[in-house]
Each structure stands twice: as C-alpha cells, then as structure tokens.
Amino acid sequence: MENMSFILFGATGDLARRKIFPALFNLYRNQKLPKAFSIIGIGKEELSNKQFQELVIDSLYEYSRHSVNDKAQKAEFVKSITYISLDITKETSYQKLLTLVKKVEREHNLQENRIFYLSVSPKLFNVITTNIKKSNLSNTSGWKRVIIEKPFGNDLKTAQQLNDIVQNAFQEDEIFRIDHYLGKPMVKNLLTFVSANPMLQPLWNKHMIANIQITANEEVGVGSRASYYEQAGAVRDMFQNHMLQLIMMTAVTMLDERNAIKLRAEKVQLMETIRVENQHDVVRGQYTKAPCIKGYKDELGVDSSSNIETFFAASLFIENPLWEGVPFFVRTGKRLNKKETKIVIEFKNVLNNHEKKTNSKPNLLTIHINPDYGISLQLNSKNPITGELETITMNFSSNDKDIPEAYEYLLADAIQGDLSYFTHWDEVELAWKSVQPIIENFHTNKIPLNFYQAGSNGPKEADDLVNKHGYKWW
Numbered sequence: 091m092e093n094m095s096f097i098l099f100g101a102t103g104d105l106a107r108r109k110i111f112p113a114l115f116n117l118y119r120n121q122k123l124p125k126a127f128s129i130i131g132i133g134k135e136e137l138s139n140k141q142f143q144e145l146v147i148d149s150l151y152e153y154s155r156h157s158v159n160d161k162a163q164k165a166e167f168v169k170s171i172t173y174i175s176l177d178i179t180k181e182t183s184y185q186k187l188l189t190l191v192k193k194v195e196r197e198h199n200l201q202e203n204r205i206f207y208l209s210v211s212p213k214l215f216n217v218i219t220t221n222i223k224k225s226n227l228s229n230t231s232g233w234k235r236v237i238i239e240k241p242f243g244n245d246l247k248t249a250q251q252l253n254d255i256v257q258n259a260f261q262e263d264e265i266f267r268i269d270h271y272l273g274k275p276m277v278k279n280l281l282t283f284v285s286a287n288p289m290l291q292p293l294w295n296k297h298m299i300a301n302i303q304i305t306a307n308e309e310v311g312v313g314s315r316a317s318y319y320e321q322a323g324a325v326r327d328m329f330q331n332h333m334l335q336l337i338m339m340t341a342v343t344m345l346d347e348r349n350a351i352k353l354r355a356e357k358v359q360l361m362e363t364i365r366v367e368n369q370h371d372v373v374r375g376q377y378t379k380a381p382c383i384k385g386y387k388d389e390l391g392v393d394s395s396s397n398i399e400t401f402f403a404a405s406l407f408i409e410n411p412l413w414e415g416v417p418f419f420v421r422t423g424k425r426l427n428k429k430e431t432k433i434v435i436e437f438k439n440v441l442n443n444h445e446k447k448t449n450s451k452p453n454l455l456t457i458h459i460n461p462d463y464g465i466s467l468q469l470n471s472k473n474p475i476t477g478e479l480e481t482i483t484m485n486f487s488s489n490d491k492d493i494p495e496a497y498e499y500l501l502a503d504a505i506q507g508d509l510s511y512f513t514h515w516d517e518v519e520l521a522w523k524s525v526q527p528i529i530e531n532f533h534t535n536k537i538p539l540n541f542y543q544a545g546s547n548g549p550k551e552a553d554d555l556v557n558k559h560g561y562k563w564w
C-alpha cells in the first residue's frame with residue numbers, strides 16, 4: 091500500500107467523531123493503513139494538536155467497535171494526526187493548509203499522495219473543491235483523490251452544478267462519492283453470494299423471480315435532523331441514493347466485484363432502464379402522532395404545515411431482457427413499527443394447481459442488511475409427524491460485533507483506490523433524472539400525501555401498491 095496523507099475537512103464534526111476516526115483506527119489496528127501515513131484534521135474551532143488528539147481518543151473509546159484495552163495503540167495512532175484551525179470559506183486558508191501538508195509530508199517522508207475527505211455541510215463542497223485546485227493542493231507528484239459525503243446535490247440541477255465544480259479539480263476516477271449503503275457488509279456480499287453459489291445463478295432472472303422487495307424502515311423519527319429533513323424528505327434522503335443503489339446491486343449480473351469499471355458501467359445501464367410506471371405507482375406518507383409519540387408536524391424544527399414525506403414507496407421496473415416484467419417494490423420511512431433493512435426475493439410459484447392446493451408458500455430468499463446481518467431461505471417441507479406441508483426457514487445470521495462498519499470498508503477501498511463501491515457520476519445523474527419528476531409531482535400535489543400513525547406499518551396505500559400486482563409485503 092502506498093503511503094499517503096489523509097486530509098479531513100470537518101474533523102471536529104459528528105461524522106468524523108462517530109464514523110471516520112473509529113474506522114481509520116480499526117484499519118490501523120488491522121494493518122490496513124499504509125505503513126507511513128498522516129492525518130490532517132481541519133475544523134473551525136481553535137484547538138491545539140494535543141487537545142484535538144485527546145478528542146479523537148475519546149471518540150475511539152465511545153465509537154470504535156473494539157472493546158479491548160488498547161490504550162497504547164490509540165495513543166500511537168493519534169500521533170499521526172495533526173490539527174489545523176481554518177475558515178475553509180476563505181481562499182487564504184488553503185495556502186496555510188498547503189504549507190502544513192507539505193511540512194507533514196517532509197517530516198513523515200511521504201510521497202505526495204493525498205486523499206481529501208469532505209465531511210462538511212454540502213454547502214461547502216463547492217468552495218472547498220474550487221480552492222483545493224486554486225491553491226495547488228491538488229497539484230501533486232503522486233496521486234490525489236477526493237471523498238465526498240452525501241447528499242450529492244439537492245436536485246438534478248444542483249447535482250450537475252456541483253459535479254462540474256468537482257470535476258474541474260478532480261478526474262472522475264479520482265472522485266469517491268460515498269453512499270454508505272454500498273459499504274454495508276451484506277450489500278458488499280451480494281455479488282459474491284450470487285457468483286459463489288452456482289445453484290443461484292440460473293434463478294437470477296425474470297423466469298424464476300416473481301418480485302423483489304426492498305425495505306429500509308426506521309423506528310426513530312426525524313430527531314435532531316429536522317432542518318435537513320425539511321429540505322430533503324424520504325425521497326431525497328433514502329430513495330434517490332440508497333434504495334436505487336440496492337436495486338442496482340440486486341439486479342447486476344457483473345459478478346467480478348473488483349472490476350470497478352465494468353461494475354459501475356453495468357449499474358449505469360440498469361439505471362438507464364429503470365422506470366416508475368406512473369404516479370399511481372408512488373406512495374408518499376407522513377407520520378402522525380401516537381400515544382406518547384409526536385407526529386412529524388409537532389417535531390422540533392418542523393413547520394406545522396409541512397407536507398414533507400417521511401415515508402416513500404414505489405413499484406419500479408427494469409426494462410431489459412433479464413428483468414422485464416419483474417416488479418421491484420421499495421419502501422422506506424421513519425417511525426415505523428420495526429427497524430429493518432432487507433431485500434426479499436420472491437420466487438415464482440411454478441407448482442401445478444394440484445400441488446398449489448397443498449398450501450405451499452412462495453420460496454423467499456431474504457438478505458438481511460440491518461440491524462441483522464444474514465440470509466434466510468423460506469422453503470416448503472412435509473412435517474414428518476403430521477404429514478402436512480409446512481413452511482420452514484433456513485437461517486444464516488450473525489450478530490458478531492467484530493463485523494466492520496460500512497465506513498471501514500469504504501475507507502479501506504478509497505485508500506487502495508478501488509472505486510467499485512462508490513457511485514459514478516452517470517449513476518448519480520440518472521438517479522436524479524428518475525427522481526426529479528417524482529419530486530415535481532410532490533410539489534404540485536399530483537401525488538397525494540397520505541398519513542400513517544407513528545409506530546404503524548406505514549400508509550395503507552403502500553399495501554395497495556403491492557396488492558394490485560397480486561403480492562403482499564414480506
């Protein structure tokens with residue numbers, strides 16, 4: 091692995107504390123960082139190096155997945171961190187940063203390999219990338235990469251504007267757009283799961299699969315994120331990025347996950363053929379109060395007349411020869427009865443009528459993504475005592491606390507320059523193009539806002555969406 095500098099904008103922020111530093115530390119412990127590296131943390135707050143390193147150590151105790159006593163390792167790890175307080179909206183700050191980066195590179199004997207991680211408000215993405223280029227920070231004799239957090243734009247136009255600016259400073263193969271769902275272990279396992287099991291490959295198509303259901307439900311409400319959520323809603327927050335990515339990762343046939351170029355090209359082809367039939371195939375909802383639970387409109391920071399959706403469901407089709415006619419149902423929402431992210435593949439029931447009478451249930455393959463990690467398979471079997479047909483479920487699941495988090499996988503990939511699990515601009519642009527008409531229909535109220543009680547299953551219209559195709563949500 092080549093040595094490098096990891097330059098973190100937003101080093102004092104929530105994401106850095108909860109995810110980025112713990113992920114970097116776990117990589118360090120597992121010898122997945124280069125032998126020589128430095129981390130340069132940038133925040134607005136005035137802090138000495140020592141004060142900042144102590145903050146990082148605190149965050150490692152709180153959020154690192156390792157509970158072992160590794161005080162010495164933590165102390166050793168933070169020695170590689172240098173902190174600088176800068177106002178990153180000012181052009182002059184970038185000359186100071188360049189001077190520091192060069193000094194650290196000299197002291198640690200590092201090549202000019204630089205990763206810039208933008209863990210800051212999306213409003214700052216433009217100014218940072220513009221100034222990285224202007225200041226010559228990106229003019230390196232080694233490689234350079236930029237990692238950008240979500241959201242990548244707020245609609246098609248702002249995403250295109252942002253992309254123009256980022257691509258002015260970095261080439262497409264230097265841009266690592268984060269969609270942390272792509273780093274979730276079971277999502278990273280999907281391609282291998284199909285490619286390593288020859289019995290599954292012949293089943294992965296419209297001839298054998300009746301429908302695919304993707305659920306990403308949360309029990310929590312909007313919490314402290316009301317100001318962001320009021321601008322976003324479930325479509326921007328979950329569907330445009332994570333849910334569409336899960337659809338594509340389920341539908342790809344490219345089974346060599348380490349071939350980023352081919353994998354991302356196939357996802358682009360899929361995105362080009364994804365179709366939401368019409369506005370009747372989209373359901374939006376908002377949670378209302380329940381005993382002891384506030385409704386969305388009563389949440390702190392939410393406009394009491396807000397018509398932002400906290401729930402979204404849709405049925406989509408991929409119009410290519412492999413998947414045509416197979417509905418992909420998606421649903422996502424807040425304040426639902428169960429926290430669960432999963433993909434359920436329902437196989438066609440090809441039994442003849444006589445066999446169907448025996449009460450058989452469809453074969454279901456479920457990929458459990460969060461909070462459980464695993465796979466289950468529903469089959470029909472004859473009960474050895476009663477002789478009746480019954481449904482049995484084969485389960486593989488793991489609650490192992492040692493499974494790395496998404497950020498750990500994604501950072502390891504970015505450090506190695508592997509773009510497989512980062513989104514290409516073409517995917518992002520096509521995703522915005524397919525979502526834009528839906529958002530516009532929301533604004534003009536062509537798609538009504540339905541209501542569901544907090545803690546329920548979501549609006550009943552989401553059931554109708556699936557029932558009308560002859561199925562039910564699993």
Ligand SMILES: NC(=O)c1ccc[n+]([C@@H]2O[C@H](COP(=O)([O-])OP(=O)(O)OC[C@H]3O[C@@H](n4cnc5c(N)ncnc54)[C@H](OP(=O)(O)O)[C@@H]3O)[C@@H](O)[C@H]2O)c1
Pocket residue numbers: 099100101102103104105106132133134135176177178179208209210211212239240241
């Ligand atoms: N937090 C999450 O769970 C989460 C999840 C998914 C995506 N994201 C994305 O990750 C990014 C960061 O989120 P966050 O929650 O970590 O935000 P945050 O807690 O508000 O942190 C923002 C960071 O930006 C720094 N900053 C702001 N203005 C600055 C300026 N003018 N000059 C220098 N530094 C400045 C802050 O420094 P000071 O603290 O010193 O002011 C702080 O370090 C956002 O794009 C967000 O959408 C976050």
